[in-house]
Amino acid sequence: MSKKKLGEISATAICGNDISSSVLYVSALSIGFAGQYAWITLLIVAVVLFLFRKIYGEVVGALPLNGGAYNALLNTTSKRTASLAATLTILSYMATAVISANEAMHYLHNVFQIIPIIYATVCLLLIFAVLTILGITESAKVATVIFFFHLISLIILSFFISLFLLKNGFSQFTENWNLPIEGSITMAIFLGFSASMLGISGFESSSNFVEEQKKGVFRKTLRNMWIVVSVINPLMAFLALSIVPIEEIKTVHSTTLLSHMGSLSAGEWLSTLVSIDAFLVLSGAVLTSYIGVSGLLERMTLDRILPQFFLKKNRKGSSYRIIIMFLILSISVLLISKGNVGTLAGVYTISFLSVMFLFGFGNILLKVKRAKLPRPESSTWIGVLIAIIAVIIALIGNIMMEPQNENAPSNVNIFLRYFIPAIIFISIMLNRVAILRILLGVVIYIFNHFKEWFLKISNRLNDSINTINVQQFVYFAKRDSLAILNKVMLYIKENEHTKNLKIVHVLDPTKSDEGEFIKKFKAVVRIIDEEYPEIGVEEVIIKGEFGPKLIKELSDKWKIPINFMFIASPGDHFLFRVEELGGVRLII
Numbered sequence: 001m002s003k004k005k006l007g008e009i010s011a012t013a014i015c016g017n018d019i020s021s022s023v024l025y026v027s028a029l030s031i032g033f034a035g036q037y038a039w040i041t042l043l044i045v046a047v048v049l050f051l052f053r054k055i056y057g058e059v060v061g062a063l064p065l066n067g068g069a070y071n072a073l074l075n076t077t078s079k080r081t082a083s084l085a086a087t088l089t090i091l092s093y094m095a096t097a098v099i100s101a102n103e104a105m106h107y108l109h110n111v112f113q114i115i116p117i118i119y120a121t122v123c124l125l126l127i128f129a130v131l132t133i134l135g136i137t138e139s140a141k142v143a144t145v146i147f148f149f150h151l152i153s154l155i156i157l158s159f160f161i162s163l164f165l166l167k168n169g170f171s172q173f174t175e176n177w178n179l180p181i182e183g184s185i186t187m188a189i190f191l192g193f194s195a196s197m198l199g200i201s202g203f204e205s206s207s208n209f210v211e212e213q214k215k216g217v218f219r220k221t222l223r224n225m226w227i228v229v230s231v232i233n234p235l236m237a238f239l240a241l242s243i244v245p246i247e248e249i250k251t252v253h254s255t256t257l258l259s260h261m262g263s264l265s266a267g268e269w270l271s272t273l274v275s276i277d278a279f280l281v282l283s284g285a286v287l288t289s290y291i292g293v294s295g296l297l298e299r300m301t302l303d304r305i306l307p308q309f310f311l312k313k314n315r316k317g318s319s320y321r322i323i324i325m326f327l328i329l330s331i332s333v334l335l336i337s338k339g340n341v342g343t344l345a346g347v348y349t350i351s352f353l354s355v356m357f358l359f360g361f362g363n364i365l366l367k368v369k370r371a372k373l374p375r376p377e378s379s380t381w382i383g384v385l386i387a388i389i390a391v392i393i394a395l396i397g398n399i400m401m402e403p404q405n406e407n408a409p410s411n412v413n414i415f416l417r418y419f420i421p422a423i424i425f426i427s428i429m430l431n432r433v434a435i436l437r438i439l440l441g442v443v444i445y446i447f448n449h450f451k452e453w454f455l456k457i458s459n460r461l462n463d464s465i466n467t468i469n470v471q472q473f474v475y476f477a478k479r480d481s482l483a484i485l486n487k488v489m490l491y492i493k494e495n496e497h498t499k500n501l502k503i504v505h506v507l508d509p510t511k512s513d514e515g516e517f518i519k520k521f522k523a524v525v526r527i528i529d530e531e532y533p534e535i536g537v538e539e540v541i542i543k544g545e546f547g548p549k550l551i552k553e554l555s556d557k558w559k560i561p562i563n564f565m566f567i568a569s570p571g572d573h574f575l576f577r578v579e580e581l582g583g584v585r586l587i588i
Contacts, residue, residue: 010140013147017284018202026199034192041192046230051387054379062375066295068207072362095348097289104282135316146284153277194397
């Protein structure tokens, strides 16, 4: 039975809750740095996001597999580079989940003061973990309800503020516009733009669960998210400047600006509605984090970067062990920070912007190294370069920003506290065979006189190494090129742990003149086998038609997972799209 996939509305709602919840903080944040020019900086961000629509559309269109930036770099560079992107994405999701859950409870606490914020935050993280375990279809239904309630709430808020302005005029906006600005206008717009870039956090989420979406839906989610952000974020900043003095926004209403705008324009009932909406949509951002990180970590586990323990699924098809691990991690971060999750802002900011940069970098590599790979759309070189430069500017701006609390550490300091342990863990997993060999050598050296006692330990370590290396890999070779096969061996030697490789050539049954080719092909494989004695190379010649059916048959026959099978980048005339091959990886 085929797995039910998400349509446009459901997929947009899941990632849209994350990106659209930014309106709750980005308006005040951008005004804090850019003052009366905040709505302009948010419009600039909308232009940058338009460029990233094409970038994401090209990369994921060519490689429509879960993993986002990790998947893009895995198929264009090495596992180590891809793992860097994955680590940053995981940190971004962790910070998003904890900050969104905690901020959601702060908004709910404004309405129901009896609620204990820390315990309620833990409960919210637990609720959405359970919902994700129940399956993405059920999660999508909840996300859709939240998303539409959020949009309706913003429409109501905009309507009543517009009525207020028709009645009272734009005198407040004029007053704010004429205020003298600290420093230069250029610096204000620079810092405002850097802060405003946080308003598009969540745009990368759709690429992390693209395999759960129906064909053609992914590009529509990018378009829908861009429309929502391009309209509501600049509009809310403009409306805020039209009814609230800038000084009040900076000092009094920096965390509850929208609810205060509702109170000014229509009274407490609208302020309460906005607070409830904030609670719901921030909760939706927590759900987005769970769904996005599940798709990413499952892909990393399939590629043997994480332990295979995490691949276990329940009846709903959810990788519940991944979700539980992420829940425990999020709760521990919340408790360690004692609810002062503002300290996670540095992790959130730098991680998210770094992921955006790496996605742009992956797009360049895709253009250069996978030029023949079919894709539904292509971004222009100038568009990619402008988008990457914009992200670099935003990164520099966020690094330059002074922390709001004078005693608080800088964004970079906070980021490194979480990034370094995470990247160390990933590095250990990538080099676990070498580490096991070192441990084995240490055990033999130290305990040489206690062989009988420690024989079992040595055997177990050996078994661990052999279990990893016994895994067979497959490369489907179209040509008898020694240079190409040498590149394949170098890639496998650098990125995979194995001592067994099958080099397979699929003969066209309609052709009868391949005898000379077969002799040359076998000779080339023998040369490769001799050049790489540490890897057992076996040449296999099969008659048939290369495609998803044959790949599946060979995978079942040889007990080799499809994601351990490699091909060279297909050309424009290839009969199948990459996603139809079941997860076969591109390495040449």
